[in-house]
Amino acid sequence: MDEDxxxxxxxxxxxxxxxRSTVRQAAAKFKLSKSSVHKDMCVRLPQIDARLAREVSVLLEYNKAVRHLRGGEATRRRYRGLQSAAKEV
Incomplete structure (x- = not known):
């Protein structure tokens, strides 16, 4: 595997x-695609550093477990913003 x-x-x-970031947040920070970050964490990292890979795996599982909550919260914030904008008009 390449050193870079x-x-x-x-x-x-x-x-x-x-x-404690998500794959999307990490991809944006490092200017990579989500697919590249996911492959790096799930396929390449276990070959490089198994202990670090296990820690990341736990974080990815946590992010997967709470994604429906994050999505619901984002929707709630979005519609609250639309309601307040409609009241101002």
Whole structure:
């Protein structure tokens, strides 16, 4: 595996664990696609650092478990904003 990819995998994994970020947030931060970050974390990282990969795996599982809550909260904020904008008109 290329040294740059190994370095990138470790940097992204450490960032995700430090900030408890999602794949989308990490992809935006490092200017990568979501697919690249996901493949780095799920396929490449276990070959590089198994301990770090397990920690990231736990974070990814947590993010998957709460994604429906985050989506519902985003929808609620969106419609609250639309309601307040309609009242101002």
């Amino acid at each position: 990819i190994i370095r990138r995998c470790i940097m992204v994994a450490q960032h995700m664990l430090e900030t």
